[in-house]
Amino acid sequence: MKKIIKTFSLLFASLFLLTACSDNQTPQLNTHYSELANDVSDLVTQPVVEVFSLTCGHCLQMEKFIPEIEEGIGQPIGKIHVTFNESAQAAALFYYAAAMQSPSGKPDQGMMTALFNVYHASGDLSKEQTQQNLVSAFQARGMTSPYELSEAQQQQLFSQVHKAQQITGKAMINSVPTFVVNGKYMVITSAHNDLPSIISTINYLVKKDNANNV
Template structure:
């Protein structure tokens, strides 16, 4: 009897959550295929984006801390913003990820562009900031046009196109559901929607 009552409460809780989120309002399905096998949240962002910088500074730390343990957080840089320099920043992102320097590079690039209002007009400008983030200049030179970085940048461009990203920051759950950030933005609601979509997948 107790088990039956517990199951009823669980079903009621799920139905309550389900009622809170509607496809077309809070999220949309970006393709008809299966969701990813592993639960994940992909953030599409650009270092050039002021909204991304504010989210990075104010809300992203809380969101990452609140994510369920089974959900992997995957940032992905959108190189389509900022012309050629956008793609150069995607290369910087890929290098940082390969070397385990993501936090240091994020802080350096976001701060230089948005806090210090530094204009980036060449690969050399980015290289100087990467060195400040702790990446040796010779390491940057050896990786920036490498096969690994080229592959990573091409994959991010492909993922951006597949997810039909039209603005950033954007969040995709399990490679299948695009969150409507104009309706769902605060970390608690994002996590609730992720839990709902994980059950749906």
């Protein structure tokens, strides 16, 4: 009898530990992710988008892992360049000028690396030198820089920047890099210790929202 009780006790303890582990692995609201101040699903067409800035050092580091995150979630990640200060607004013009000239609607990895490298080049560059290096990045890839766009292209560029302003303003995003899922949730990247945990949270939010819509 004592043997049976001991066996059941061990089984119960094992189940408790498994449940505890399962609970700990579930992303928590306001810890691993938050709900956006306002739903922006009417403005965001892709399920998962990265919100970033070319001027952000942490965004530069995150950019290296985007392909791995895309593989982990099984879908491409869109991009939204923030415009919440003057330097980010200027960088957004270069990002969207490249995006609108890219077949996929966002710059490829090579162009993204080139743009980030200009903004994070070692040494003190003047504003004129930075702009020239940005123009060179466009010219090297057969693209037209923001300074040389036609009037129609300028209108397209301003439209994309305006949309980015609407998204970041309506969602009240003031910290990057982050990921917005289904226009409703924002991943708190600083609360994650590694890349797999970020991937896990994104997948959780995608499935969570899909389950709610069934």
